[in-house]
Amino acid sequence: MKNNHTLIIGSGIVGATLALKLAQAKMPVTLIDARPARDESAWQGVLSKRDARVYALSLASINLLKNVGAWQKIASSERKADYSQMQVWQLNGRGELLFGESSDNFGESSDGSSNSIMPPMLGSMVEPAVIEHALWQRLGEGDVSEYLTIVAGQKVTNMDWLGTQKGYRVTVDNGTVINARLLVGADGRGSFVRQQAAIGLDTLDYNQTAICCAIHTEKPHQATARQAMLPTGTLALLPLADITDDDKINPQHWQSIVWTLPRNQALALIEEDDRVIADKLAAACHYELGAISQIESIASFPLTAQQANSYVADNLVLIGDAAHGVHPLAGQGLNLGMLDVQVLSEQLAHDFTRSGGTIWGSNQTLRSYERLRRPHNSLMMHSFSALNWLFAGSLAQLRPVQQIRNEGMYRVGKIKPLMRMFAKQASGV
Numbered sequence: 055m056k057n058n059h060t061l062i063i064g065s066g067i068v069g070a071t072l073a074l075k076l077a078q079a080k081m082p083v084t085l086i087d088a089r090p091a092r093d094e095s096a097w098q099g100v101l102s103k104r105d106a107r108v109y110a111l112s113l114a115s116i117n118l119l120k121n122v123g124a125w126q127k128i129a130s131s132e133r134k135a136d137y138s139q140m141q142v143w144q145l146n147g148r149g150e151l152l153f154g155e156s157s158d159n160f161g162e163s164s165d166g167s168s169n170s171i172m173p174p175m176l177g178s179m180v181e182p183a184v185i186e187h188a189l190w191q192r193l194g195e196g197d198v199s200e201y202l203t204i205v206a207g208q209k210v211t212n213m214d215w216l217g218t219q220k221g222y223r224v225t226v227d228n229g230t231v232i233n234a235r236l237l238v239g240a241d242g243r244g245s246f247v248r249q250q251a252a253i254g255l256d257t258l259d260y261n262q263t264a265i266c267c268a269i270h271t272e273k274p275h276q277a278t279a280r281q282a283m284l285p286t287g288t289l290a291l292l293p294l295a296d297i298t299d300d301d302k303i304n305p306q307h308w309q310s311i312v313w314t315l316p317r318n319q320a321l322a323l324i325e326e327d328d329r330v331i332a333d334k335l336a337a338a339c340h341y342e343l344g345a346i347s348q349i350e351s352i353a354s355f356p357l358t359a360q361q362a363n364s365y366v367a368d369n370l371v372l373i374g375d376a377a378h379g380v381h382p383l384a385g386q387g388l389n390l391g392m393l394d395v396q397v398l399s400e401q402l403a404h405d406f407t408r409s410g411g412t413i414w415g416s417n418q419t420l421r422s423y424e425r426l427r428r429p430h431n432s433l434m435m436h437s438f439s440a441l442n443w444l445f446a447g448s449l450a451q452l453r454p455v456q457q458i459r460n461e462g463m464y465r466v467g468k469i470k471p472l473m474r475m476f477a478k479q480a481s482g483v
Contacts, residue, residue: 272344
């Protein structure tokens with residue numbers, strides 16, 4: 055193959071979005087996906103099932119997906135659940151935080167006149183496959199396909215750095231060799247690219263496991279994302295899209311659950327009967343939305359945080375989970391990766407335009423990306439770790455810690471400008 059400007063290894067949501075951004079700017083890019091290609095029939099088979107997992111897309115991530123032409127497809131599919139409020143509370147304490155509260159002047163323009171009967175959208179919950187399907191539809195469309203080469207069903211077996219002027223020579227399973235000026239690692243937490251580049255990794259094991267499932271509740275979610283801060287960990291109740299005719303007749307009753315527990319407790323619970331899990335889950339959140347009538351797709355995963363010691367090397371850059379991973383308590387993992395895409399694509403496009411297409415992925419450009427993203431991602435990772443420590447575990451149950459936490463939540467919830475600032479930070483815009 056020719057010496058493409060960019061080779062992206064990993065075609066998940068973050069990698070595919072970056073590929074579209076570069077192709078839209080008429081920059082040649084190759085995207086390698088270890089998974090076999092799916093035709094439309096295979097995609098529909100995947101999409102016919104409700105996925106218990108859901109991404110809480112911020113407004114910044116939605117705007118990026120709009121920019122690459124994928125959000126329009128997601129919206130038309132009706133497989134999204136917009137939310138206009140976020141409620142955070144603790145069951146054994148005082149105070150709660152309510153973002154997007156309807157009484158907080160929503161629906162008013164700058165002159166105070168009413169322009170809406172609904173609170174503004176804070177974000178949208180979308181299943182992973184729905185986002186991936188929309189991105190893959192876009193990757194095949196004519197305005198970008200001319201600049202895209204997709205290698206599906208192949209794993210990278212070898213990476214050789216040929217020097218700054220030439221970049222990398224990459225070999226895949228079938229022996230195909232791809233030369234690239236810039237190599238992008240978008241291949242997840244266990245990144246092969248990061249390992250081959252000998253970039254170290256700092257990790258933090260929370261000794262917690264998250265139980266994930268989809269539930270049908272007695273009461274509707276009312277477009278509200280909820281998170282209970284429990285002594286055992288966080289319990290998130292996130293709106294899911296209504297996908298069947300019955301769902302649409304009686305909407306807003308399906309939700310995605312992410313229930314964080316100490317590892318041994320979670321592993322024991324996951325072995326219980328589905329009905330037992332549903333009843334314990336309803337009790338854990340004090341029947342906030344009533345009884346749980348159905349529960350589906352129960353799974354679990356261990357919780358860790360990690361950060362690459364560097365996001366860049368000569369002719370190489372890491373984005374998304376390959377660079378960082380955070381605790382899921384605020385639902386910001388994918389959003390941080392999408393911000394990586396936005397910043398990196400802007401930095402690359404600036405150099406490409408300024409140099410007339412002769413400068414691509416210089417060390418100076420990559421270091422600039424790292425300076426813009428790594429401190430922010432580090433701050434978010436440590437903030438989520440601190441919140442987890444503040445609410446869960448043995449130290450969190452000491453009375454002085456409880457008193458500080460209770461008073462803090464109560465006071466913060468009363469300061470509207472501060473709440474608006476938090477909501478803006480969560481939106482990413």
